[in-house]
Structure formats: structure tokens, C-alpha cells
Amino acid sequence: MSRRARGGATRLDSYVDRYAARTLGMTASEIRALFSVASRPEVVSLAGGMPNITGLPLDVVGGAISDLVEHDGPAAMQYGSGQGDPGLREQICDVMRLEGIEGHPDDVVVTVGSQQAVDLVTRIFCDPGDVVIAEAPSYVGALGVFRAFQCDVVHVEMDGDGLVPAALAEAIRAVRADGKQIKFIYTIPNYHNPAGVSLASVRREEVLDIAREADVLILEDNPYGLLGFDDGPHRALRADEPDGVIYLGSFSKTFAPGFRVGWALAPHAVREKLVLAQEAATLCPPSFSQLAVRSYLSTHDWQGQVKAFREMYRERRDAMVEALEDMMPRGARWNIPNGGFYVWLTLPDGLDAKTMLPRAVTSRVAYVPGTAFFADGSGAQSMRLSYCYPTPDRIREGVRRLVAVIEEEMELRETFGTMPGARRERLASRGYESPNTDLR
Amino acid sequence: MSRRARGGATRLDSYVDRYAARTLGMTASEIRALFSVASRPEVVSLAGGMPNITGLPLDVVGGAISDLVEHDGPAAMQYGSGQGDPGLREQICDVMRLEGIEGHPDDVVVTVGSQQAVDLVTRIFCDPGDVVIAEAPSYVGALGVFRAFQCDVVHVEMDGDGLVPAALAEAIRAVRADGKQIKFIYTIPNYHNPAGVSLASVRREEVLDIAREADVLILEDNPYGLLGFDDGPHRALRADEPDGVIYLGSFSKTFAPGFRVGWALAPHAVREKLVLAQEAATLCPPSFSQLAVRSYLSTHDWQGQVKAFREMYRERRDAMVEALEDMMPRGARWNIPNGGFYVWLTLPDGLDAKTMLPRAVTSRVAYVPGTAFFADGSGAQSMRLSYCYPTPDRIREGVRRLVAVIEEEMELRETFGTMPGARRERLASRGYESPNTDLR
Numbered sequence: 001m002s003r004r005a006r007g008g009a010t011r012l013d014s015y016v017d018r019y020a021a022r023t024l025g026m027t028a029s030e031i032r033a034l035f036s037v038a039s040r041p042e043v044v045s046l047a048g049g050m051p052n053i054t055g056l057p058l059d060v061v062g063g064a065i066s067d068l069v070e071h072d073g074p075a076a077m078q079y080g081s082g083q084g085d086p087g088l089r090e091q092i093c094d095v096m097r098l099e100g101i102e103g104h105p106d107d108v109v110v111t112v113g114s115q116q117a118v119d120l121v122t123r124i125f126c127d128p129g130d131v132v133i134a135e136a137p138s139y140v141g142a143l144g145v146f147r148a149f150q151c152d153v154v155h156v157e158m159d160g161d162g163l164v165p166a167a168l169a170e171a172i173r174a175v176r177a178d179g180k181q182i183k184f185i186y187t188i189p190n191y192h193n194p195a196g197v198s199l200a201s202v203r204r205e206e207v208l209d210i211a212r213e214a215d216v217l218i219l220e221d222n223p224y225g226l227l228g229f230d231d232g233p234h235r236a237l238r239a240d241e242p243d244g245v246i247y248l249g250s251f252s253k254t255f256a257p258g259f260r261v262g263w264a265l266a267p268h269a270v271r272e273k274l275v276l277a278q279e280a281a282t283l284c285p286p287s288f289s290q291l292a293v294r295s296y297l298s299t300h301d302w303q304g305q306v307k308a309f310r311e312m313y314r315e316r317r318d319a320m321v322e323a324l325e326d327m328m329p330r331g332a333r334w335n336i337p338n339g340g341f342y343v344w345l346t347l348p349d350g351l352d353a354k355t356m357l358p359r360a361v362t363s364r365v366a367y368v369p370g371t372a373f374f375a376d377g378s379g380a381q382s383m384r385l386s387y388c389y390p391t392p393d394r395i396r397e398g399v400r401r402l403v404a405v406i407e408e409e410m411e412l413r414e415t416f417g418t419m420p421g422a423r424r425e426r427l428a429s430r431g432y433e434s435p436n437t438d439l440r
Numbered sequence: 441m442s443r444r445a446r447g448g449a450t451r452l453d454s455y456v457d458r459y460a461a462r463t464l465g466m467t468a469s470e471i472r473a474l475f476s477v478a479s480r481p482e483v484v485s486l487a488g489g490m491p492n493i494t495g496l497p498l499d500v501v502g503g504a505i506s507d508l509v510e511h512d513g514p515a516a517m518q519y520g521s522g523q524g525d526p527g528l529r530e531q532i533c534d535v536m537r538l539e540g541i542e543g544h545p546d547d548v549v550v551t552v553g554s555q556q557a558v559d560l561v562t563r564i565f566c567d568p569g570d571v572v573i574a575e576a577p578s579y580v581g582a583l584g585v586f587r588a589f590q591c592d593v594v595h596v597e598m599d600g601d602g603l604v605p606a607a608l609a610e611a612i613r614a615v616r617a618d619g620k621q622i623k624f625i626y627t628i629p630n631y632h633n634p635a636g637v638s639l640a641s642v643r644r645e646e647v648l649d650i651a652r653e654a655d656v657l658i659l660e661d662n663p664y665g666l667l668g669f670d671d672g673p674h675r676a677l678r679a680d681e682p683d684g685v686i687y688l689g690s691f692s693k694t695f696a697p698g699f700r701v702g703w704a705l706a707p708h709a710v711r712e713k714l715v716l717a718q719e720a721a722t723l724c725p726p727s728f729s730q731l732a733v734r735s736y737l738s739t740h741d742w743q744g745q746v747k748a749f750r751e752m753y754r755e756r757r758d759a760m761v762e763a764l765e766d767m768m769p770r771g772a773r774w775n776i777p778n779g780g781f782y783v784w785l786t787l788p789d790g791l792d793a794k795t796m797l798p799r800a801v802t803s804r805v806a807y808v809p810g811t812a813f814f815a816d817g818s819g820a821q822s823m824r825l826s827y828c829y830p831t832p833d834r835i836r837e838g839v840r841r842l843v844a845v846i847e848e849e850m851e852l853r854e855t856f857g858t859m860p861g862a863r864r865e866r867l868a869s870r871g872y873e874s875p876n877t878d879l880r
Contacts, residue, residue, distance in 0.1 A: 020565055020567045058509055058513040058514075070498065073496075077697070080698070113722055113723055119721050123588075124459055125463075141720075258515075258518050258726060273463055277466060283700075286552070286726055288699050288728070292728065
């Protein structure tokens with residue numbers, strides 16, 4: 001006899017009192033329901049960050065995987081090491097060498113996408129109340145992890161050259177003056193998600209110096225590093241600081257996300273803890289996925305494929321930026337990314353991307369409001385626009401629809417004055433600017 | 441310039457002060473180093489729990505996966521839902537129906553092996569100091585998770601019929617009298633790892649009644665449920681209690697572990713939290729793995745394959761039990777499992793399986809000492825013997841070597857009296873017996 005049958009009522013509500021404190025921070029995003037609408041085919045989604053893998057040669061991938069099953073099937077289908085396949089870890093070191101990193105395969109831990117690497121690093125370092133420093137804005141998936149482990153996120157201003165070193169130094173000082181413990185600086189130096197900017201070369205040295213001086217670890221998250229449109233790969237922070245940087249990489253954007261293969265390269269002592277955390281979390285990452293990636297990398301011109309991806313994304317970036325330039329009303333600002341998937345757009349003063357979203361979805365265009373990328377609820381005037389997935393024509397159509405919504409909002413505002421001044425002031429006083437303010 | 445180069449010393453030690461409190465419990469097992477020796481081919485390993493997948497038809501699996509890449513490649517290689525593929529979740533409900541469960545696909549969350557399901561459930565429920573009740577002994581991988589989330593594990597006695605209901609009721613009473621919060625009862629009702637026993641039918645009702653009465657959730661972990669040698673699948677606890685049981689399943693033993701596909705079936709409110717936790721942990725479980733399993737299940741007689749697995753494991757169980765009966769000295773006790781992978785063997789009084797392990801490995805046989813399966817360091821007189829992986833001949837050879845080591849230990853003990861009486865008393869006073877005491 002079930003409790004439901006016996007008691008006449010469900011026990012569902014009673015779970016609320018039983019969850020861990022960390023679970024209170026795990027709430028479904030308020031924009032989640034909208035996104036199920038946004039995934040309908042008639043909606044142009046500029047919201048998602050799905051890589052466009054239609055260019056992958058399915059015959060090559062299929063052949064590589066058939067070979068794998070035939071020649072290495074028992075290993076691919078068996079449990080593997082908690083640290084990940086040794087052959088793949090060697091290949092990962094080859095990939096990182098493109099960014100100047102001399103890493104050892106023994107310091108690499110394979111993870112279930114680099115998302116899991118963020119999760120495991122946070123798990124081993126962060127007690128409730130510990131501070132993580134992150135760019136403003138920052139990657140929504142990392143903020144979710146930090147929240148799930150009850151960290152306090154302190155945002156640091158970016159501009160068109162990425163993280164502002166002076167602001168970083170000041171944030172470290174202020175947090176410590178507050179008596180709080182900083183566990184690491186989380187940064188996406190290349191083709192930032194969502195800000196679209198990269199950390200300038202000269203700043204890389206400065207950021208490393210500040211972190212060394214303050215004795216704070218850097219968590220360098222780099223899923224887009226090989227997807228630059230105009231310049232070669234930037235030199236990784238990790239390339240110049242093996243002991244103070246944990247570097248995260250991923251095959252989700254250079255090959256395909258469905259295998260969920262990412263990695264962390266960490267100082268040896270940290271790597272040991274990461275492996276123990278991985279064993280607790282999953283016993284081991286999927287062997288099949290790892291060997292499939294290994295087989296793809298070793299049988300295919302994967303760098304040629306990455307070049308093809310870059311060219312496709314560049315074309316889409318161009319389509320979006322041209323459409324924005326042609327159509328966006330005065331007062332809107334955005335950056336021109338030279339790699340990656342995202343444009344960060346700030347609306348004309350007085351508009352709110354979050355409250356505008358339902359109307360946009362009704363007008364069959366979707367984006368992610370800027371608030372998703374801040375731990376403190378700011379960012380409402382901005383939005384992330386992704387150009388990675390739709391075709392150039394759809395991107396232009398999406399921008400056209402978005403512009404119509406924005407213009408309607410501006411008219412409404414002029415007529416009724418819907419944006420309260422108090423709110424505008426509050427946003428401006430947070431002390432960090434949108435990264436696109438000095439661009440365009 | 442790296443910190444190492446600059447400071448002349450590595451920073452490795454300094455990380456020790458930076459880890460989260462939960463990380464202090466993550467230490468490499470002291471027997472880990474031995475196991476790297478134990479994996480050498482000349483050692484008969486009765487230690488590992490790797491399923492023997494040599495029986496899988498590689499041509500069928502290869503064909504299913506080639507088909508998948510050809511017809512559904514873009515979906516298999518793309519991000520998927522955090523909850524898991526809907527088609528696979530329907531098939532999972534069909535699998536669970538074999539054990540009497542009427543579950544809804546919307547209440548299923550796909551996980552990276554059922555290990556990750558244990559991790560996610562613990563993550564959402566357990567604050568430091570919360571109590572998890574578990575069998576004595578219990579699954580080493582689950583104990584690792586509970587330790588990583590700083591839970592207190594309270595063990596409850598088993599006998600040849602599994603968990604002892606009266607002991608469970610008493611443990612709940614005692615924990616609550618201590619003012620502690622019980623978050624769930626973790627139990628493996630079928631072909632227990634490591635104890636080899638199953639929960640008797642009549643006890644299933646009793647355990648459910650005790651949990652209902654005390655209003656405590658049950659976490660039912662069931663990786664071996666379809667691997668019974670003599671009886672059909674047992675009726676799951678979840679089959680009779682949809683609201684108070686979270687059920688965990690896995691394809692690692694019925695198909696192959698290398699895909700890392702497991703699942704949790706949970707009451708709806710809990711399922712929502714599990715999906716949020718999964719999104720933080722990995723964004724989504726691997727699409728490729730899920731679609732590979734889906735394709736295998738729908739194109740192959742997977743139940744016929746499970747029957748073949750059962751027969752293979754039964755033959756190996758027989759080889760091990762016969763060898764034990766033929767060779768083990770008086771005073772050793774073990775159970776005769778009627779499913780799964782494991783025999784739980786208790787040594788003659790005065791012997792210690794943990795201190796004996798290095799000598800066993802030197803004699804080219806490996807096992808897991810019982811201490812690995814207790815949160816409180818007890819279990820030293822026992823060991824887990826796995827018959828799943830080696831051939832029957834190797835199993836007999838392994839038992840022969842093990843018996844030689846035990847007999848040598850017994851001689852040493854008779855000659856020198858190496859087992860301190862104080863320790864023996866301490867073990868006996870813990871209040872739970874080995875599950876094999878009333879068997880054989």
C-alpha cells in the first residue's frame with residue numbers, strides 16, 4: 001500500500017523540509033518554461049549555445065566508431081580508469097599544446113563535459129560561504145555550480161579587452177577586507193560566454209601576476225579557444241603558470257557535445273583530489289565516449305574540421321553583426337566577437353531584457369536575458385545573442401523580429417514611461433559595466 | 441614565470457589548506473597501490489566487480505551503433521535533455537516492469553551510471569552530519585559518496601535473508617534519540633554487493649512498513665536485480681511504495697558499463713531536484729551513450745543476452761563455491777549467493793583480511809578486505825570475493841592460492857599468536873554480524 005493511497009494525500013510537499021541546504025539554491029530558472037516554447041520550429045532561437053555539428057562527416061565518425069567496436073569493443077564497453085583513458089589524455093596534451101601548454105597526461109582528468117570539471121573543482125575547494133571571483137557577466141552553467149555549492153560569487157568588471165586587472169585586484173582586496181576566503185578566480189579568457197570578448201595579451205600577464213601576488217588559484221575555462229575567427233589560438237594562462245592555474249577544456253565545440261568529453265589539467269596534488277571526486281561522482285567517465293573521441297582524433301583531420309567550423313561560425317557572426325548594424329535602433333550597444341558563439345547586446349536605456357522576453361517569444365524570437373549571467377540579479381538591460389546554431393538567413397530574420405519588439409518597447413516607454421528611474425540608477429551603481437560599452 | 445620556478449619550492453602542499461571540508465574525507469584507499477599490482481595478468485583477481493562482457497555480440501552492438509550514427513547521428517552527438525532521452529526513459533520503464541514497478545518516464549532521470557544517481561541523491565538530501573542508514577556491510581562506492589558529502593553512516597545488521605528489520609527499527613530509534621536527522625535508508629535488496637544475499641520477500645513488507653512508520657525515504661539500489669540464478673526477479677521495494685522509495689537501476693550489468701548509463705526513478709518533486717542537480721553536474725548525460733543503449737535494447741534480444749550472462753555467472757559462482765567447499769580450512773564461513781557477483785567470506789577467528797592482503801597479492805591472488813565496506817573500519821575478518829570476471833579455472837586457481845595464504849597465516853598465528861585479543865573483542869562488540877554467519 002503506498003503512502004499516497006493510505007494517507008489520501010501525496011508526500012510531495014513534505015520533501016521540502018528534507019533537502020540539503022545546498023538544494024534550496026537549486027531552483028528551476030523562471031525563463032525555463034519560456035524556453036520550451038522557444039524550441040518550437042517557428043521561433044528563431046538566438047538563445048541556445050548548441051554548437052552546429054551538421055558539418056561533421058557522419059560517414060567518417062560512423063567508420064571510426066565501427067572500427068572502435070570491432071577492434072577495441074571490450075575495452076570501450078568496460079569500466080575504465082577514474083582519471084580517464086591514458087591514450088586520450090595524451091591526445092589532450094597535444095590539443096593543449098596548440099595554446100602553448102606543456103602538460104603531462106598524468107595531470108589530466110577526463111570529465112563528463114567540462115561542466116563536470118567545474119563541478120568537481122568546486123566540490124573539492126568550496127565550503128559554503130567561500131568566495132569565487134568571476135567575470136561580470138559569467139557563464140550561466142558555472143554560476144549554477146557555484147550556487148549549488150553555496151559559494152558567494154563576486155563579479156569583476158570586464159571591458160572590450162576582457163577582465164579588468166585593476167578591478168580584479170580591488171575585488172580581491174575588498175573580499176579579504178571583509179574577512180572572506182577566496183577559493184579561485186573563474187575566468188573564460190577566450191571568446192567569452194556570454195560576453196564575446198577575449199582577454200588581451202598584455203592583461204594575461206597582469207592577471208597572472210595579481211593572482212600570484214594574492215596567492216589565489218585561477219580556474220581557466222576554455223571551451224572556445226580554437227574557434228577564433230581572425231587570430232590564431234591565444235596563449236593560455238596555464239601556459240605561463242603551471243602551479244596556480246587549473247585549465248579546463250572540452251571536445252564539445254571542436255568535435256561534438258553528445259559524447260560529453262571534457263577535461264581538467266591541474267597541479268598534481270589537485271589532480272589527485274579530482275580523481276577521487278570523479279570516482280565518487282561516476283566511478284569513471286564513459287569509456288565508449290572517450291575511445292570514440294580518441295578514434296576520431298587519430299583517424300580524422302580534426303584540425304581541418306575545426307577550421308571548417310570556424311568558417312561557418314564566422315559567416316554567422318557576420319550575418320548577425322550586419323543585421324544588428326542595419327536594424328538596431330540608436331542606444332543599443334553590442335560587441336563584435338572575433339571568435340566563439342556570442343554577442344552581448346545592451347538595450348537602449350530604460351528597457352529590460354527579462355521583462356521583454358515573453359513578448360519576444362510571442363514574436364517568435366528568443367534570447368537569454370542578461371540576468372542569467374549574474375549571480376546578483378543584475379544584467380537586466382542586456383541579453384546574450386547566439387549565432388552558432390541558426391543559418392545566416394534565420395539569424396537576420398531573428399534580428400528583424402527582435403528589433404521590432406525592441407522598437408515597440410521603446411514606443412511604449414515613450415508613451416507610458418514604463419522603466420522606473422530608481423531601477424536604472426540601481427543597475428548603474430553596481431560598479432561594473434557591460435563589456436560592450438566601449439565597443440561598436 | 442611559474443610559482444615553482446619563482447619560489448624555488450612547489451605550492452603543492454599549500455593546497456591542503458584550501459580544500460573544502462568535504463575533501464578531507466576524500467583520501468585514496470590504502471589498498472589502492474596494491475590493486476595496481478593486482479591488475480597484473482599473473483594475479484588472479486577476485487577483487488574487481490567488473491562484469492564479464494566478453495559474451496556480448498560485438499557485431500550486433502557495432503551494427504546498432506553504426507545504424508545510430510547513420511540515421512540519428514546529429515541527435516546522438518548533440519547536447520540532450522538534462523533528464524535524459526525520452527525514448528530511453530520509456531524503455532527504462534519497460535525494464536523496471538520486470539520487477540513489478542509501474543513507473544512513468546517523466547519520473548526517470550538518466551545518470552552517468554547508477555553511481556552518479558547515488559551522488560545526486562546524496563547531494564540534494566544530505567547536509568554535513570546527516571545520517572544515512574546502510575547495510576553492514578555496504579557498497580564501497582556508495583560509502584565513498586556518503587563520506588564525500590560528510591554524512592554519518594549508521595550500519596544495520598544483515599543475515600542470510602538480508603537486512604534485519606528489527607535492527608533497522610532499532611537503528612532509526614537510536615539515531616533519533618541521539619537528535620540526529622536520518623535522510624534515507626540505502627539498501628541493495630538483491631544479490632547484495634558485497635554480501636551476496638537478498639532481502640527475503642516477507643522482510644520487504646516489514647522494511648517498507650518500518651520506513652513508512654518512521655517517515656524515512658528508502659534509496660533502493662538495484663544493479664543486479666535481473667541476475668538471479670535460481671529465482672526470477674524479486675519484486676522491487678519501489679513496486680509497493682511509489683512515494684517513499686527512490687529506485688536506482690543500471691545497464692552496466694545487463695548490457696555494458698562503458699556507456700555509463702544508469703537511472704533514478706523518483707517521486708516527482710525529488711525528480712525535479714535531481715534534474716537540476718544533473719544539469720549543474722554535467723549539463724546532460726551523454727546523448728551518444730543513451731542512444732546507443734536505446735538502439736541496442738530495441739534491435740537486440742537483450743533479455744536473451746541477460747539470460748546468457750546469468751548462466752555464465754552461475755557457472756562461475758558454482759566454480760567458486762565448490763572450490764571453497766573443497767579447500768577452505770575449518771572456521772572460514774561464506775554464503776552461497778543465488779545471483780550477482782559476490783561471495784562474502786569470513787576468515788577463521790584471529791585472522792585479519794586487511795593485513796593479510798599484501799601476502800595474498802605476493803601469492804598472486806587479490807580480494808577486497810571487508811573494511812572497505814564499512815564506514816567505521818570494522819569488517820577486518822572478512823573479504824569480498826568476486827567470481828564475475830575470471831574463468832572457472834582461474835577462480836579455482838585463485839581460491840587455491842588464497843587457501844594457501846590463509847593456512848600459512850593460521851600456522852603463523854598458532855606459532856606466534858599474532859592476532860591481539862583486544863582487537864577481536866572490539867570487532868565482536870559492534871553489534872552487527874556478518875551476513876554469512878548463519879549460512880553454510
